Amino acid sequence: MNVMLKKPLKTLALMGAALTLAGGVASQAVASDWTPSRAVEFIAPANPGGGWDTLVRTTSNVIRTENLADQNFAAINVPGGGGAVAWAQIARDNRNDHKLFATSPPIILVPLAGTSRFNHTHFTPVARLITDYSIVLVPQNSPYQSINDLFAAIGENPRISVGGGSAAGSMDHISIAGAAAAAGLNAASVNYIAFSGGGEAMTNLLGGHVDAVITGAGEAMAQLQGGELRALGVSAPERIPGLDVPTYKEQGLDYTFDIWRGVMAPKDISEDALRYYEDLFARMMETDDWKAATERLGWLDAYQNSEEFGAFLDLQLEQFRSVLGELGLLRN
Incomplete structure (x- = not known):
């Protein structure tokens, strides 16, 4: 069991690293004429102090200090169920162009473990940002x-x-x-x-x-x-x-594990809003404030645009399905 478990995890880490090296930033996003008309709700699906919360507050601060958007990106914590409570709320608000949330491997893992009926396919990938x-x-x-x-x-x-x-x-x-x-x-x-x-x-x-x-x-x-x-x-x-x-x-342990983090939106966000956010995060990652923040937090830039991020999530689903099966935790 142990050998079989180790292999998909090692493969997962290597694949993430390869995509990180392959991804550029400036050429990946297309600008949109749409802009937010009110504050954007930026949800961390957990209590303050964790990885999602850190990503939301760091990106919101950089967007503000670098004057990248006219509207505020309001950090909101919605804890519960390893992310499931927030995902259920966001799924009900599926046409909201003014809502985003931080994401990472639990968007794949929690549904596979049977504790959420919402998975990555119920939302729109906006951009993968970093690896931790x-x-x-x-x-x-x-x-x-x-x-x-x-x-x-x-x-x-x-x-x-x-x-x-x-x-x-x-x-x-x-x-x-x-x-x-x-x-x-x-x-x-x-x-x-x-x-x-x-x-x-x-x-x-x-x-x-x-x-x-x-x-x-x-x-x-x-x-x-x-x-x-x-x-x-x-x-x-x-x-x-x-x-x-x-x-x-x-x-002496031949093992690595990388934690990608990114941003997603409701399922039926408008195409114009998606292009706006995709371009916004691509520009954010080129700023001095962002580079200083990632150095302070030990993050590695790993940008992917919406389409690339979606394909990456589909691959993650198959890999994590294998891992959870080895642990006896696969439910879906």
């Missing part, structure tokens, strides 16, 4: 000094818990399960605890309610700089600049 990586955190006083220490402890005591900000069977769960499989453990035996966003997961880690947390490297920066938490490993193929954390590979 998973990072495993423990409190400063934790006995675990490396990712192998943690997995050795889990092998001896399956009650040791790893929290994450996505639902069971979703992104954080898949990421830690794949790493455990690479370490020789039964991936399905990892005691994963789901929280409503990375911020809540880290709060529970600091409160001693879980033994470790897996989250996005970008959203962990502030906590690591504050000195309350330590990082055991990161799922990147090489060390992330500005984040002195050893990769899994450095610690």
Whole structure:
């Protein structure tokens, strides 16, 4: 089981990296004459502090500070169900040209696990923006000094818990399960605890309610700089600049996992509005403020336009279907 599980995850990471390298920005988007007539609701489908929230607030701030739009992009948190609550609300508002939401692998994984009836095909891809990586955190006083220490402890005591900000069977769960499989453990035996966003997961880690947390490297920066938490490993193929954390590979685990993040819109958004947003995000990624933000957060630019992003999502569906099948979590 472990060998079969590791292969699709490794393939997934390599495919994402290849698409990142292949994607340009300036030539990908076509400008539109349409512009928003009121504030744009920009939804993070989780509580504040997680990856979706960080993406929404970072992009909204850059759009404002770089004067890229006449209307405000209002960050709104809609937590619940690993994204399912927000997706249901957005699906009911399927013709709204003034609504966007942040997205990442859970838009594929949560429906496959059977906890949402809405998947990526019920929405319109606008643009893929960045790639982030998973990072495993423990409190400063934790006995675990490396990712192998943690997995050795889990092998001896399956009650040791790893929290994450996505639902069971979703992104954080898949990421830690794949790493455990690479370490020789039964991936399905990892005691994963789901929280409503990375911020809540880290709060529970600091409160001693879980033994470790897996989250996005970008959203962990502030906590690591504050000195309350330590990082055991990161799922990147090489060390992330500005984040002195050893990769899994450095610690003997042949495993990487990349977390793409992007923007989607309601299903029946107008073509003019779609072209406007597609062009807006392409221009945003060329700005100095965006480049400074991605460097600070350890993000890698991975732009795809709407059509490319849609094709990428279809490929992700088939790959994640295989992964969830190996974990015994596939429901759809």
